[in-house]
Amino acid sequence: MAYFDNAATTYPKPNEVYSFMDSFYRKYGGSAGRGEYALANTAKGIIVETRRLLQDLLHCPAKQVIFAPTATIALNMIIQGIISGGAKIVYISPFEHNAVTRILYHFKQLGQIAVKELSVSETLEYDLDRMRYQFDDVRPDFVIVSHASNVIGLVAPVEDIFDLAKRYGAVTLVDMAQTAGLVDLNVGLDTIDFAVFAGHKTLLGPTGLSGFLMEPSIVLPPVLFGGTGYDSANQNMPNSLPEKYEMGTINTIGVAGLNASLKWIGRQTVEKLYQLDQLHRNRLLEILSGYDFITTIGVVEGRKYVGIVSCLIDGISSDSAGGILSSKGIAVRSGLQCSPLAHKRLGTFPAGTVRFSVGSFTEDKDFAELVTALDYIAENM
């Protein structure tokens, strides 16, 4: 099997991630942060260290790390919280995932918000001049941008967009599901209020542990409630961070895995991992360009991308193409990839695309298997 579905979840993980999860959970799998005994203290130590590793990676020692089980739940906590706090005008990129758009649609249907799209040119450039006109016209309360599109890998100039958004007083949220640990971003900037990460994607950790970084001074009403092992007599969620947003038992085995992957990323460096990602992306593009029945979507010279490439295959629906590739041992993701909005923008709605996504561990043999499979399709078309 050749794995080209790293945008769904990176696979495999660094060996240290598997081995540390196993040894840690066997040795220190007791409750963390609730009991006072030594075992809990060790689990607690790993949690504290993992928060610091995330702050280091994202250059934001003054921002608070909040763990959540998935990036989707993190997005629900932030978006629902900010809307319940009064945000009415929400701007999003044209490439947002259903994890963002379905939440917004719920509140739009209730008549509580209006949703607008940030201006992006025909050549996929975020148009800051037009954005200024947009913001002058309808002032933004909340601006949400995926750092990289999960459909075409296009990286958004988050610093510039948020710099502008902050001049209008908006709350800002960047979804780094496809970029944390891969594309460097200074989350320490004053203009970034929230940054969501998915532990099991570019951060190379296991499923079950994600979260967000937040500017501690932002008012974010909690939307999920429960025990925090802290301030238990209080029937409101405690006001202290991270407890206010971390209810229920933390996924300690997940924290252990993310701890190991963050250390691995630290040793490789984000810069080198991005270089490798670009090498793999270029190789993928080169292979795909060798077949005249394949059309890549949303690839524009001069733009910045991560290793995600969407394409169409002449005369075959994306779902059928995905099925054929699957039968040939090539793992890809076909259809809308949970991002109908992006496909509408790209003209590939509703059939979607075949999405290939590389990772740090994509190997020569994976590319060779891909060529074999594409040759097979070429011969049998």
Next chain:
Amino acid sequence: MAYFDNAATTYPKPNEVYSFMDSFYRKYGGSAGRGEYALANTAKGIIVETRRLLQDLLHCPAKQVIFAPTATIALNMIIQGIISGGAKIVYISPFEHNAVTRILYHFKQLGQIAVKELSVSETLEYDLDRMRYQFDDVRPDFVIVSHASNVIGLVAPVEDIFDLAKRYGAVTLVDMAQTAGLVDLNVGLDTIDFAVFAGHKTLLGPTGLSGFLMEPSIVLPPVLFGGTGYDSANQNMPNSLPEKYEMGTINTIGVAGLNASLKWIGRQTVEKLYQLDQLHRNRLLEILSGYDFITTIGVVEGRKYVGIVSCLIDGISSDSAGGILSSKGIAVRSGLQCSPLAHKRLGTFPAGTVRFSVGSFTEDKDFAELVTALDYIAENM
């Protein structure tokens, strides 16, 4: 270290749980249910099998298994959903955890609901006659009962309470965090609408995977939104189950762990695991009764319990006692255990208790270490 904090999270897990998680995630750690390729299909196969194992364990082939990352999030999804659907009068047991009471408090403060306590006698008997008067007086919309108290282990007669609640047309929810896989309950009964489970507690799985079983005909408006890898063009959550409530990437390594633990429980049988739990509980009670400075709380002859025992230690606060035990290598949980309501009922609020909780893997040497530690306290009082 002697581990007496199994009510927080069971530890250790059956060896198969650790080893299957590791081997499964190394081999099949790709995305589940989103791609069509073979690797995803294998992960998907494990998810389908694990749903069936849960239905088998809880005798409810016709109820739908919904996975959620934690029991707390499962409770938020159900309680917030049922309240947003119009429930106004909520009855709870006097032993509910903050995972229930903090959610309810939020809606009570908003003036949306009234919360009432089910009648329990001085001798800790759920009083069904008085409950009938309560329900006649103020009709219940929603009845929530923890199957076993996480403070004193008292098991509630859920079948009888829900039988009564259903005669008044209430929606019913049992929180099985401390009982699933340990105390047999026929969740297949028509009177049970929702049953929440915590994968990492009595089910002996890892942290990061919990969920609930639901009667599919119940109307439960979703409160969390996101991608489902299914019906992606739809900006509402899909109406199909389980997709309507399972947004975001499922924790596949967690599913693997729960799959292994459910098979282990199936081989042992719930009946035998409960017998073992009672042996361990009796041994714990016998040890504690040997020290005249220890008072057990909420232990009444003739009631049904799981292996959770709370106590007070003369002249020492519960937190100090927990600290001393911890320094002697005994893992316990002191204070309110996230259940201030239960402590108010038991007269141990706000200082709380020292809670000991046994598990399937509590050993002779753990009890011996406990005796040594208690002897030390006795000598140094």
